[in-house]
Amino acid sequence: MELVTFDRDRDLDAAKRVWKEVGWVRSIGEAGWLADFLDGSDCVVARVDGEAECVVVCANGSIRYEEFPDTATDLSMCAVTAVTTSHVARRLGAARRLTALSLAEQAQSGAEVARLGMFDQGFYDTVGFGTGNYVNRFMFDPSQLKVTHPFRAPKRLTKDDWSVMRKAMIARKRGHGSCVVLPEGFSKGEIQHMESPFGLGYFDGSGGELTHFIWGEAEAENGPYSVEWIAYQTTDQLFELLALIRSLGDQVYSVHMQEPAELQFQDLIDKPFRNERSRRGSKFETYQSVFATEQLRILNLQSCIEKTRLQIEDIRFNLVLDDPVRDFVSDDHNWQGISGDYVVTLGENSFAESGNSPNLPTLSASVGAFSRMWFGIRDASSLALTDTLDAPIDLLEDLDRGIRLPTANSGWEF
Numbered sequence: 336m337e338l339v340t341f342d343r344d345r346d347l348d349a350a351k352r353v354w355k356e357v358g359w360v361r362s363i364g365e366a367g368w369l370a371d372f373l374d375g376s377d378c379v380v381a382r383v384d385g386e387a388e389c390v391v392v393c394a395n396g397s398i399r400y401e402e403f404p405d406t407a408t409d410l411s412m413c414a415v416t417a418v419t420t421s422h423v424a425r426r427l428g429a430a431r432r433l434t435a436l437s438l439a440e441q442a443q444s445g446a447e448v449a450r451l452g453m454f455d456q457g458f459y460d461t462v463g464f465g466t467g468n469y470v471n472r473f474m475f476d477p478s479q480l481k482v483t484h485p486f487r488a489p490k491r492l493t494k495d496d497w498s499v500m501r502k503a504m505i506a507r508k509r510g511h512g513s514c515v516v517l518p519e520g521f522s523k524g525e526i527q528h529m530e531s532p533f534g535l536g537y538f539d540g541s542g543g544e545l546t547h548f549i550w551g552e553a554e555a556e557n558g559p560y561s562v563e564w565i566a567y568q569t570t571d572q573l574f575e576l577l578a579l580i581r582s583l584g585d586q587v588y589s590v591h592m593q594e595p596a597e598l599q600f601q602d603l604i605d606k607p608f609r610n611e612r613s614r615r616g617s618k619f620e621t622y623q624s625v626f627a628t629e630q631l632r633i634l635n636l637q638s639c640i641e642k643t644r645l646q647i648e649d650i651r652f653n654l655v656l657d658d659p660v661r662d663f664v665s666d667d668h669n670w671q672g673i674s675g676d677y678v679v680t681l682g683e684n685s686f687a688e689s690g691n692s693p694n695l696p697t698l699s700a701s702v703g704a705f706s707r708m709w710f711g712i713r714d715a716s717s718l719a720l721t722d723t724l725d726a727p728i729d730l731l732e733d734l735d736r737g738i739r740l741p742t743a744n745s746g747w748e749f
């Protein structure tokens with residue numbers, strides 16, 4: 336098996352075949368948008384008998400770390416946007432080795448954190464990822480949204496507006512965990528591949544820029560509709576969008592959408608339990624589902640800790656970090672994961688140095704578990720129960736008290 340950088344002339348048709356086989360497109364012809372999607376991203380392939388049979392794609396971007404808005408920092412992020420193996424190359428270790436190779440290359444090019452949406456829990460743990468927080472998704476009847484905010488007639492958005500929608504996503508209101516995916520091709524590809532899209536928005540920027548919008552799939556006349564992208568710069572704009580969604584309720588019986596970071600969405604739904612029970616099993620059922628579907632890992636420990644600003648008294652400890660990715664990265668990469676012994680200080684000026692201090696308590700953790708703790712996904716004490724993380728009780732309690740971050744919300748799915 337050959338692990339190499341994607342060569343468009345040589346590998347594009349094979350990559351389309353892989354996506355057909357994994358069911359991401361229904362026909363090779365439909366995979367035309369793949370060329371756009373790959374444009375500007377870093378792609379590696381595993382060739383078997385000279386044909387690309389496994390494709391891994393990473394896009395550069397940023398992810399926000401924010402205890403409070405005035406200390407927010409953006410970290411350079413590698414978004415793993417696709418990991419796919421064809422039917423003839425399964426269980427050869429291609430996906431894991433290519434993902435590890437991508438992480439090494441991205442870390443060497445300056446990415447501080449990697450993030451992805453998982454197909455299931457477990458696989459990416461083997462290359463150092465830790466599970467993110469729960470994400471609330473709602474299927475609701477738009478006519479039952481309790482929103483009285485006024486709204487204006489919106490402008491219609493089409494696939495041709497991918498560039499303005501991308502810009503609005505980048506300029507949107509952001510909080511802890513929010514992501515930006517930079518390559519233009521990523522946005523263009525994602526938008527082109529939608530089958531029955533609908534888009535509505537408002538161009539309120541001082542230069543006429545798109546400020547707030549919704550973009551998604553309209554499955555059938557009465558729905559379900561799904562809102563895939565939503566962007567706004569103020570909560571006033573968010574409520575205008577919600578009022579707009581409500582206005583579709585004369586025709587559309589159900590809308591699927593992720594909970595916006597700012598609010599508890601259930602507050603805005605009239606009689607959520609009556610609706611859920613009476614529509615159970617129907618095409619237009621309404622419900623709330625909660626799963627953790629995203630994962631992240633630190634790629635550069637020193638840099639991530641240095642950018643961590645917590646308004647707390649310093650917490651200092653030894654960190655013994657274990658990074659399983661080392662088993663899958665070939666020796667010719669400088670980056671071999673971040674296993675090692677460190678002395679970490681968390682506070683207003685955080686830093687991590689290599690070494691060990693005999694007078695400090697020790698936290699031992701896998702990189703996935705440590706990444707979860709650092710990003711505020713779960714308390715250290717909770718991770719000690721279900722993940723690979725261990726420390727004396729006093730240190731666990733100090734970390735529980737010290738790392739109190741808002742719930743991470745990526746706001747841009749990939």
Ligand SMILES: CC(C)(COP(=O)(O)OP(=O)(O)OC[C@H]1O[C@@H](n2cnc3c(N)ncnc32)[C@H](O)[C@@H]1OP(=O)(O)O)[C@@H](O)C(=O)NCCC(=O)NCCS
Pocket residue numbers: 357389417418419420421424425426427428429430431432452453454455456457458
């Ligand atoms: C997921 C996928 C990429 C894996 O491809 P692959 O090349 O067969 O994977 P690898 O050979 O590198 O690894 C397979 C190993 O992972 C293990 N594995 C798979 N799912 C797992 C899980 N949820 N938890 C733990 N291990 C898992 C397998 O048991 C196998 O273990 P083994 O090496 O001990 O036999 C492939 O099944 C695929 O393309 N699926 C459809 C597209 C998709 O969902 N992609 C992921 C997008 S996030």
